[in-house]
Each structure stands twice: as structure tokens, then as C-alpha cells.
Amino acid sequence: MLRRLGEELDILTCPYNVAHQILRCRFQVHLVRCRKSYPDAEVVVCPFDVTHRINKQELNWHVSSCPKRQSFEVFKSNETPTQGVTASICTSFDSEGTQHNSTWETANTSFQLETSQNWDNLPNVPSYNPSAYAEKANVLRAPVGMKPAQRAAFRNAERKRLQNL
Template sequence: MFKRVGEESELLTCPYNVSHQILRSRFQVHLVRCRKSYPNSEVVVCPFNITHRVNKQEIDWHVSNCPNRQSFEVFKSNESQVQGLTSSMGSTFNDDTNTTYETANETFELETSQNWDNLPRVPSYNPRAYAEKANILRLPVGMQPSQRAAFREAERKRLQNL
């Protein structure tokens, strides 16, 4: 069933400007845009949920009472059970990279099993190189008339050779 726009569950208050009332479905987009309008605000991001923005003075309390902390703790305990398993080739799934989050009272270490620095090097995608090899029609955009004529002739030859 459809919810009415005025219902409390649909509207959220912006942490940067309390006069902003945003639909829940648009809240993340609004946070990014509104943060640019208030660059000197003392609002920090919760380490457990990116949509949680709290004042710098309240971050210690929020981190200890965040409702998403429980799901992180469950994930962390499940991940520790998976670590140490070996694959059929004998390698161990144990690439620990840790992120440290410090508050005034405590230091939290967020453990993950992913390390993007260890991934193999892959060349970036070059659309021009792909288009030169593919059977597609390219258009001479932004060229002078003599360049367009030369480009069209080169395209005819290229497409005939494919």
C-alpha cells in the first residue's frame, strides 16, 4: 500500500540544516549535496552507517549506541568463523586489512578480509581503442570539413577490412 508523504517514517531531517525534510528514498543524495553547502559544519559520519551523520561532540555516544553496530558485530563474528578456511588449492582466506577508528574515549578496529591493493593489475578501459576494432559506425564529431572527409574515407576502409 502507498504511504502518505506526510508520514513520519517517510520524512527524515537533514543533519546539516534542520529545516530540510527529505524523503527517505532521497536522503543519501541529499546528504551528499547538502554537505557541499555546509563545508564548515561539525558533522561526522558514523562508521557503521553512512547515512548517520552526527555532531562531532556526540560521535562517542553514537558509536556506542548505534543501531547498526549490532549488525556489524554479527558480521564480524561470522567473518571470524570463515577466516582460516582453506580452498581446494590450499590457499588460506586470511588477507586481513584493518581500519582503525578512533574516538575520544575508545579505539575501534574494523577488520575486513578484503585488500584491494593485492588485486592483479588490469588495464583501464579505452573506448577509442575498442571502437577502432569493433564493427560499429563512428561519427566525425567536432572536426573541420577536410578532417571529416578524411575520417569518413578511413572509416570506409576500416569497416571493409573487418
């Protein structure tokens, strides 16, 4: 890769192996591949950004200070962000005195967005069958995976089919 004099590359360190130095544009691909090499690593994915991989012990701290959390908070509340203001965690306690972090709990649940579409009410349409289409279309078909006698019979049937079209 060529770079101009004085221009710095944006290089990140892999959370699975600190010896891996990766360009930011290739980082997400590297994480997927490197995860396969380290299946026993105690690394979890941040709920706000898939490129943030954190040790299990540091997850609660990271969730409270993740820079991508503000965009999640804005999405959740449908408000416009105020410049220079960071989102805060809403802490609540239940009847047993257990502390709950509403941002973390919301990040781990799926959203149900309101929509006017109902995919259960769609008409029953058969799926596309390419073999059935090719039998009726003016296209050449090849006898794939057939024995010699079957290939000869297929070719004869194809000649007749194409003459009738």
C-alpha cells in the same frame, strides 16, 4: 506524492538544517547534497551507518549507543545475534592508564578478509581500446572534432575501409 488516509510518512530531520524534513527513502541523497551547502558544519559520520550524522562532541556517546552497532559486532565476531541482547563495548586500559574502546577502534580500521584470489598474479592483458575495435569492425564511424579538410579525408578513408571489410 499521494498517500492514503491514515497512512503516515516516514520523515526524517536533516542534521545540517533542522528546517529540512526529508522522506526516509530520499534521506541519503539529501545528506550528500546538503553537506555541500554546509561545508563548515562540525558533523561527522557514524562508523556503523552513513545516514547517521552526529555533532563531533556527541560522537563517543553515539558510538556506544548506535542501534546499527549490533550488526557490526555480529559481523566482526561471525556469531549469530541473540534476540533481545544488545552488543556491549569492550573497554580496556593500556600501561599508561588510557582507556580504549575496542569497538570504536575496530570500526575505524579496515578489515583484511582472507581470500584465495590474488589480483597481483593476474595475466597482463591490454585494456580495451574502442577506437582500435571500431577500425576493424563493420561499423560506421563519425568524424568528430575535425576540420573540414580532415573530415573529407576521414570519409574517403572510411569508404575504402568499409569496402575492404
